[in-house]
Amino acid sequence: MKTSKFRENFWCPHFLSTVGYDCIIQHLNEGRKNCKEFEEFLKERAVIEEKYGKDLINLCRKKPCGQSENNTMKRALEVFKQQIDNVGQSHLQLAQNLREEARKMEEFKEKQKIQRKKIEVLMDNMHKQKQLQYKKTMEAKKIYEQKCKDKDEAELAVHRNANIVAPKQQEKLFVKLATSKTAAEDSDKTYLLNINLLDKIREDWQNEHIKACEFFEIQECERINYFRNALWQHMNQLSHQCVINDEMFEEVRKSLEMCSIEKDIEYFVDQRRTGQVPPAPILYENFYNSQRNPVPARNTGPNVGRRGPLPIPQDSREDEDYSLVSECNISNQHQWI
Numbered sequence: 001m002k003t004s005k006f007r008e009n010f011w012c013p014h015f016l017s018t019v020g021y022d023c024i025i026q027h028l029n030e031g032r033k034n035c036k037e038f039e040e041f042l043k044e045r046a047v048i049e050e051k052y053g054k055d056l057i058n059l060c061r062k063k064p065c066g067q068s069e070n071n072t073m074k075r076a077l078e079v080f081k082q083q084i085d086n087v088g089q090s091h092l093q094l095a096q097n098l099r100e101e102a103r104k105m106e107e108f109k110e111k112q113k114i115q116r117k118k119i120e121v122l123m124d125n126m127h128k129q130k131q132l133q134y135k136k137t138m139e140a141k142k143i144y145e146q147k148c149k150d151k152d153e154a155e156l157a158v159h160r161n162a163n164i165v166a167p168k169q170q171e172k173l174f175v176k177l178a179t180s181k182t183a184a185e186d187s188d189k190t191y192l193l194n195i196n197l198l199d200k201i202r203e204d205w206q207n208e209h210i211k212a213c214e215f216f217e218i219q220e221c222e223r224i225n226y227f228r229n230a231l232w233q234h235m236n237q238l239s240h241q242c243v244i245n246d247e248m249f250e251e252v253r254k255s256l257e258m259c260s261i262e263k264d265i266e267y268f269v270d271q272r273r274t275g276q277v278p279p280a281p282i283l284y285e286n287f288y289n290s291q292r293n294p295v296p297a298r299n300t301g302p303n304v305g306r307r308g309p310l311p312i313p314q315d316s317r318e319d320e321d322y323s324l325v326s327e328c329n330i331s332n333q334h335q336w337i
Contacts, residue, residue, distance in 0.1 A: 006213035015202075016134060018127055021209060024216050028116065031223050035109045038230065042102035050095035056088030071267035072259045079255035083248040090244045097237055101230060108226050112219055119212050126205040133201050137194040144184070144191035151180040 003009070010020030066077045154177035161173060 006217040007210045010213060016131055021123060021212070024213065025120070028216060028220065031220060032109055032113065035105055035223065035227060038227065039102045039105040039109070042098045042105065042234070046095040046098035046102065049091045049098065053088040053091030053095065056091065057085055060085040060088065070271065071264045073264050076252070076255040076259045080252045083251050086248050087245050090241060094237060094241050101233060105230055112223060116216070116219065119215055123208060123212050126208050130201050130205050133194065133198045137191070137198045140187070140191040140194040144187040147180065147184040147187040151177070151184040154180040
């Protein structure tokens with residue numbers, strides 16, 4: 001059966017290798033980096049929301065928008081500007097909420113870092129002890145093997161020169177053999193002692209490695225869960241912002257539903273009317289007739305009759321004061337010539 005536990009999947013057969021532990025630490029560091037990136041994302045989003053909110057508020061308060069409208073349309077525009085101002089305020093609140101979420105993410109990230117630091121320091125010490133003891137053990141083994149070789153050579157020298165050398169030289173060989181045996185036994189004890197000590201350190205390291213894996217796995221589960229919830233919360237905040245905006249925009253739509261074209265037209269007429277009587281037509285006035293028979297003052301009332309046909313000039317010499325148009329033209333032509 002396949003398992004996915006940290007404690008069962010991050011070992012290495014090489015005695016001094018820390019590749020499994022290092023792999024976990026690298027993964028945890030990457031997770032911490034991801035939290036940091038999301039924290040920075042929230043901060044940048046907060047800056048954008050704050051700027052957007054302030055720009056909306058300044059737009060509503062400084063930029064005129066249909067300021068000369070009257071009556072119901074004027075009220076609708078006032079509601080419109082007020083709700084846009086409210087939208088701006090809500091974005092400022094969203095910016096504050098995003099900064100708070102970023103702060104919480106930073107606190108969570110730093111809390112995990114402090115908790116991990118204790119385990120990492122402990123494990124680093126365990127790795128150093130294991131490496132140091134391994135080195136001592138290997139040196140003890142090397143000395144032990146050399147002493148065993150020295151003993152074997154001393155034994156071989158005694159047997160090889162048993163019937164050849166003088167008793168005095170033979171005695172020296174026995175002394176050397178005894179010394180080499182003692183040295184070999186001492187080195188054997190030292191080597192065995194180091195082996196036992198190394199195994200004890202190995203067991204301690206292995207137990208601590210298991211505990212570290214279990215702790216790191218719990219931390220990673222907490223981090224993923226917190227990260228997931230933080231992202232979920234961020235989406236809820238944005239959705240809530242959309243709902244708030246829509247509620248404010250709905251107020252504008254309601255005010256527009258109350259806007260009456262007929263009432264606004266009637267209001268404008270009542271406030272700005274200038275009169276109900278149109279001007280009278282301008283009548284034709286013959287210049288010559290006005291000199292001869294001054295035209296009486298005409299009625300300026302609304303019901304003015306249509307003017308009659310133009311008078312036809314008579315070619316009569318009886319009225320010396322009356323001149324024909326043709327005569328005037330001839331006289332003018334002589335003057336031009």
